[in-house]
Amino acid sequence: MSSIDGAPQVGTSTIADGSQPTTGLPVPRRFWAALSIWSAIFLTIMDVSIANVALPFISKGLAITAAKSVWAINAYQIAIVMALLPMAKAAEILGYKKVYLGGLLLFMLAAFGSINASSLAVLASSRFVQGIGAAAVMVVSGALVRTIYPPALVPRGIGYNTIAVSIASAAGPAVGAFVLSIAGWHAIFAVGLPFGLLALALGFWAIPLTGSQKKPFDYRSALLCCAGFAAIFLFLNDLAQDSVSRWTLLSIGVAIPAIWFLGKRTTANQDSMVPLDLLKLDSLRTAYAMSATAYAVMMLITLSFPFILQQRFHFKPETIGLFMVPLPLGIVIAAFVSGRLVSRYPSAWLCASGLIVLTGGAIWLSLLQPGVSALLIVAAAAICGIGFGIFQVPNNHSMIAIAPHARAGAASAMLSLSRLIGQTLGAIVAALLFRRFGAQSDAPIIAAALIALAVASATLLRKDLSRSAMVE
Incomplete structure (x- = not known):
């Protein structure tokens, strides 16, 4: 098995007390x-x-x-x-x-x-x-x-x-x-x-x-974590909804000191509320960043695609719903296959391949015009789903499997947090592009394609640089 940068992973893991492999x-x-x-x-x-x-x-x-x-x-x-x-x-x-x-x-x-x-x-x-x-x-x-x-x-x-x-x-x-x-x-x-x-x-x-583990729960860090992340979410939500008000300023006023004090209480050991020990691992930082980016890309596509179908193609709501089904269906099919490929091929290659396929699907969606065959719309949506499914399984595997078994809970939390961050950022970018170009514009989908292609290119380049460094 391979990590996100193609490095081999250990084939066994230990239980929480570290006594024996599971x-x-x-x-x-x-x-x-x-x-x-x-x-x-x-x-x-x-x-x-x-x-x-x-x-x-x-x-x-x-x-x-x-x-x-x-x-x-x-x-x-x-x-x-x-x-x-x-x-x-x-x-x-x-x-x-x-x-x-x-x-x-x-x-x-x-x-x-x-x-x-x-x-x-x-x-x-x-x-x-x-x-x-x-x-x-x-x-x-x-x-x-x-x-x-x-x-x-x-x-x-x-x-x-x-x-x-x-x-x-x-x-x-x-x-x-x-x-x-x-x-x-x-x-x-x-x-x-x-x-x-x-x-x-x-x-x-x-x-x-x-x-x-017999150790105390850090209630102060938990409170700071709750206050800080909630305030950040509210601030980003106000930006996405274009509803900036005094409550937005209050959110900023709460978020900054809460995150600052939380940072002061955070150390690199496993007792910290924020898993800094995981964030110090380069392969995990990369996986978290890629996950957030990919979810932002998918949010751009899933938010703009229905508007394009409604305002550009003038489809009815029930028809729009049917055209959305191939996207998650593509994810299901690709995830089933990708789960069997993770142990055979480097995760970096699988993730980059998935993002490239996702880029192709997004470009296809952006080129569709009124009067096009329904089959082409279905195929484009399915390709987007297939690309994301190919990407998601190896990247999720890297986020879970690279972390020590005793930190599996923190690793799973970071997986979910990166997903939520990506979805929130995607919604904000989509809202900004809607206001700038209109809801019927394909600007969000084009942006999604460019972002996915950039991340895929960076992933392949990073892998090549890592290989060159190992050779030297």
């Missing part, structure tokens, strides 16, 4: 543990895409503006951003299984608050608590891959998780539309509960206990 779970227990994680992924990922579809109905049902209804999404995402690193540290102290099951239980209990919400305050509060539970699940679901699968199958396990994320993302809008057609908006927050119950039951039985 060989994964035996079959069929491995399958049931994996099914628990996939169900948890469906619970937390599909929840967001379903809620997006329901925003107009929430706005009407609670008699609030469309801008305020977005807090059903923002509260959830802010909680995730705030809680990722503290939850990673809690998982290392308490053990992954306890945090995983606790997160699932918290998410489902808070879902009842969303289901019965009669005001925006109650809904946003419930969604915030759900976000905390989701952060616990996200942190552990990635880390548990190294416990459930033997080292040789870890890339496949990461690929299977990627497939679950893609299916959940693709199914969310369709499931949400179906539920809204037969029930009120409150019902959408109950859709994921069966997945949560399944994940909880299987996880309680199949997921093994991992070693815990």
